[in-house]
Amino acid sequence: MNTEVFASRHIGITEKDFQPMLETVGVENLEQLIYETIPDDIRLKEPLKLPNGISEHEFLMHIQDLSEKNKVFKSYIGLGYHECLTPSVIKRNILENPGWYTAYTPYQAEIAQGRLEALLNFQTMVCDLTGMELANASLLDESTAAAEAMTMLFDIRSRQQKKDGTLKFFVSEEVLPQTLSLLQTRSAPLGIELVIGNHEEFDFSNSFYGALLQYPGKHGQVHDYAEFVQKAKANDIKVAVAADILSLVLLTPPGEWGVDVVVGTTQRFGIPLGYGGPHAAFFATKEEYKRTIPGRIIGVTKDTDGNHALRMALQTREQHIKRDKATSNICTAQVLLAVMAGMYAVYHGPNGLKYIANKVHTLTKALAQTLETFGFKQTNTAFFDTIKINISNVKELREVAESKGINLNYIDSETVSISLNEAFSDNDLKLLLSCFVESQDISKDSSKAIDLKEAIPNSLQRQAPFLEHMVFNSYHSETELMRYIKKLERKDLALNHSMISLGSCTMKLNAASEMLPLSWANWGNIHPFVPLNQAEGYQEVLKELEKQLNVITGFAATSLQPNSGAQGEYAGLMTIRAYHASRGEEHRNICIIPASAHGTNPASAVMAGMKVVVTKTDEKGNIDVADLGEKVKLHSENLAALMVTYPSTHGVFESSIVHITRLIHEHGGQVYMDGANMNAQVGLTNPAVIGADVCHLNLHKTFAIPHGGGGPGVGPICVAEQLVPFLPTNPVVETGGEKAITAISAAPWGSALACLISYGYIKMLGTEGLTDATRIAILNANYIKDKLKGKFEVLYSGEKGRAAHEMIIDCRPFKAHGVEVTDIAKRLMDYGFHAPTVSFPVAGTIMIEPTESESLVELDRFCDAMLSIREEIDEASSEDQHNVLKNAPHTLEMVTSDTWDYPYSRKKAAFPLPFVSENKFWPSIRRTDEAFGDRNLICTCTPIEAYAEV
Known part of the structure; x- marks a missing residue:
């Protein structure tokens, strides 16, 4: 093993893992799997034109040299x-x-207290x-x-x-x-x-x-x-x-x-x-x-036992x-x-x-x-x-x-x-x-x-x-503060404990070498409005990152200003809006969005002054091309854009994508590609090849910025040549194009400090490492898919039966046993795992994305947990709801209580498989009462007397 190759540290699958994984997936080699997953007409014909990767040691010396180009003045x-x-x-x-920095948004409150x-x-x-x-x-x-x-x-x-x-x-x-x-x-x-x-x-x-x-x-x-x-x-x-x-x-x-x-x-x-x-x-x-x-x-709010609990309130907003x-x-x-x-x-x-x-x-x-x-x-x-x-x-x-x-x-x-x-x-x-x-x-x-x-x-x-x-x-x-912080940390499940296989959210390794520079004074103590000659290190990193992202997407220019994925969506649509206006076509205001799209897509479109027209998906989960064609023709004169996620939110590389983008262009529209699933594209295809005009990239997904418990995120936009003039500016430090739209976020380059992470990720992986990361992400997803086959069925797959980098598992049949998808999510906590994405984009399903960073051992642990839960589903019945799934998660207080009134053992509740006992994570509360919390909204640290009333 070459210890200086960063890819071998970032990618969890080793050479010896390939054979058993490929056998499970049913292919002779990795290239066959990629061929069966990605349509050939959108495959890149040449490798990315990026330098070879460098070692972690070389990167840290390089980023140290760049930091010394910044002049840390006293800025008043x-x-x-x-x-x-x-x-x-x-x-x-x-x-x-x-x-703290690798945790996910606290949608699963029981493991995020x-x-x-x-x-x-x-x-x-x-x-x-x-x-x-x-x-x-x-x-x-x-x-x-x-x-x-x-x-x-x-x-x-x-x-x-x-x-x-x-x-x-x-x-x-x-x-x-x-x-x-x-x-x-x-x-x-x-x-x-x-x-x-x-x-x-x-x-x-x-x-x-x-x-x-x-x-x-x-x-x-x-x-x-x-x-x-x-x-x-x-x-x-x-x-x-x-x-x-x-x-x-x-x-x-x-x-x-x-x-x-x-x-x-x-x-x-x-x-x-x-x-x-x-x-x-x-x-x-x-x-x-x-x-x-x-x-x-x-x-x-309170949990099942009436104990004090916290959760995200009023989520219907x-x-x-x-x-x-x-x-x-x-x-x-x-x-x-x-x-x-x-x-x-x-x-x-x-x-x-x-x-x-x-x-x-x-x-x-x-x-x-x-x-x-x-x-x-x-x-x-x-x-x-x-x-x-x-x-x-x-x-x-x-x-x-x-x-x-x-x-x-x-x-x-x-x-x-x-x-x-x-x-x-x-x-x-x-x-x-x-x-x-x-x-x-x-x-x-x-x-x-x-x-x-x-x-x-x-x-x-x-x-x-x-x-x-x-x-x-x-x-x-x-x-005292150190112990308080540790007390809170122990209540949260993060990537430092186990795989978080959230579909659409790409919870990959956030490498220590990428993170270390964030603590350095020469990067941290620079005011965003200093003269450019005081930030030469930053300028070099940011300009190089823009070029890297241009190469990866196939586009002409990048703006790093949007400081979240949703901001990126809005910025991309606003550049499209400005482009149409520059051509005397201000009337173009129709944005077509597939029914399966992420909720931010239609919200962003409305904020950008567009009217949303929803297009259907067919029985295979793909965009209904016939329905799309009808709606494009109907709105041809006013068509502004199509928003499309690729691979689709259903985890599929749709083969009709080039036809779809060409259709939009023929009717005067622009194509916005949501980059949420870019982890399945890098080095193998790109937004420009599929025919998009602009995309945002979630640097907190594909490009290794950690989720931080729900942020920070960075959502830069990459654009084709015709949209370059409209990239956003800043009123204090000029950025953007010749006909720039006004600011998207407060700072000229958005969350510039976090961009160091993605710069390092790309710099250390290089062309080969980036492409291998994509291949392995696809391999890992298909390995889980086939490992669970027969017990959990995938809702959608590509024309050759393959998943992209994620898959949707249908849990609706388990309703016959009285088991809901939420029960599976909560039971996974007892096995030490954060649930995959629940009920998105289809109610009653879970969407799994393992990423490239997980080892075969961890993938097998997750699959073993899922298969064990499947056995528990078979044991359950709709008549008897007093089972291990309905009572999950099981807390330490519950399992060590003097009384145990459940028809299964304490061991089955807390240690359902041998590996769990080796590294047990205890949820700190039982299921939260969402309705009670919304009816009795308390959103501050109220006096302890108020908790007694709750």
Whole structure:
């Protein structure tokens, strides 16, 4: 074995495994299987034109060299991004811990109670600091959260008036530039008219449905918005506020004014800058809007035994259920980052946060008043951490500051703003002041002693307590927090325990060498708006990653800006929309989507201003080409796009795909390919070959970014030549094409820090490794399919009987035994496995995707578990529902109880196969009561007395 070949570490199947696997699948060699799986007319004729893979050691040296090309300045730019201090105990035990970063979205609550508790802490923190009643468990960034507020309030107003139509939304000129750009992107397709202006001059016309304010403003001014909110409420105008979360420690929370929504980012709560992301945004609102709030809400309920339990609440709001009726396409959150931000609040507690906020504020006051003694005019009448200075010669100041490794926010030729942060010290203050002294030829002796004056009016000083719950007042030593984090981690099943074979979700190895650089200061401490010459390492990585993805997809250009798969869908459709508009065909607004599509597809299409037309699937699960043809002809004049997942959501390489894409083009449409299943394409076929015009790629699936318990995700789009001019830009750092659409996410390159992972994945695997990974993913899926044959039947397969990289197993026949697909999912927990994807895209089924990273031993363990469950199904009967499946999962408390009233043994319940006892994972609760939790919605760490009522 060549120990320097990364592919041998990433791919779980070894040379000795091939023969028994190929025999099970019934082929002579791997190439025969690929031939029988992928239609020959879309196979690539040549290998990918990428370099050979490099070893892990070579990659780490390479990425270290690149990191040294970044210049880590002290950045006081602000604009929503601030240097912060990540507590080492959080960095070591969460950010660098696969027990946290390899977990999946907590749809299976019984094996996700640790993550759910951490997210409940996050929600509580947000509610306490904002003064609101309800918060979700994170969004993508502040700007997209503000856009979600705009659209949520639009939906509420439209439903209240029982009509749709153009309504105005006021945006304060104090709003961050990237937020304004994103609001422009989101508002246009929905017919929302943005009106940008001074909130003090707002006329409160009844043509407005909502308003967005910034608190503090983009250059630091703290406004008292209480009167504005009162007038808005009197005129039935709903108000959203984008707030800085650290400032809310000292400032009056917006909830006290009666606002409807508060949004922002928790980046400065211990999350590295990372050149723009990933960071967890927050979204807080009133409980009356609980049915319309975007994203995920963590709620309290009880389990079968009446014990306290947590789960994702009100899931019927999500786009998976509401599809084209959804008001948001949010799928990926930023769970890992939300967990870190929540733990930051747990570690520091209310007193620690007050200390940090007061330190930042005090140093800002000292800076402001010292500069005033030098003769500079500071124009903010009230501020928290940002001051605005009038200065005669900004150019000289910038030259001096950059020579000392300092970045400021240069507003214009005579104005600069300075935003301080948690990492700012007395020595930093002296260095910063020296920049002004040297650049403006001021005598060092001209400063006078200062007596710090109050910079926050009494009316805006926070009086309300916050973070009073025990969890925020118990773990302030490293020992205690380390143990608390470990306690939660033990409740969660992640990839470091066993295979998570989720169909459509591609839970593959997130290699340690890919992850290590994320903790390095030269990657973490770069502000997204620094000059490009300070981020040369990042620029090299990002440009090279774009080229790599171009080669893999066969397309002409890539935008890395979308920071989730759903964002990628939206970005791709918006480029198609812009393309049609550039040709004078704005009327093209029909988007055809197969019935089997992921729920984000129709939701994204509606957000992009398109009308969804659903096309049927045939009895084999493929797109009904005849039905599609009829609908294409019917809507030919207005056809904008087809959204298609390939291989299909049913796990099949449909042979008619080239005919389908050609048909769309013949009628003037563009083809959007959902890249969720790209793990079955890389190196063997590509979106360009099948005839697509744009695709998004889930870097958190195919390209090894970990799911992080439900995020971060990265969803770049790759486009054909005609769509290149429309790739998205950023208002601060220009990106995108010549006719670029406005921003899709807040940062120029989205979640740039996470892109290091995919860059490393491609760099280390190289052409051969990437292609082998795809081949093995297909082999592993077909191995499981044939291993389970006769006991679990696959619903759909290709023309030659093969699955792609995943398969759908039909569990509906087991209803005759009284067994539902949910029972199988819960029973798998007793065997130490996370259930595959349940009831998507077909109710009563499970979709299995093993990926290329799993070993034959692990595949066999999973198959043994499934076959054992099949025997248990045969033992069950619809008359007797008191069986091992219906009672699953079995907790440690249940199995060790003094009483055992079940007709099967404790051993069968907890240790159904020998391998289970070697590495037993105990679900921490029994099945959750979803209905009870939705009827009694509790989404914060309420006092323990409230739990007693539950």
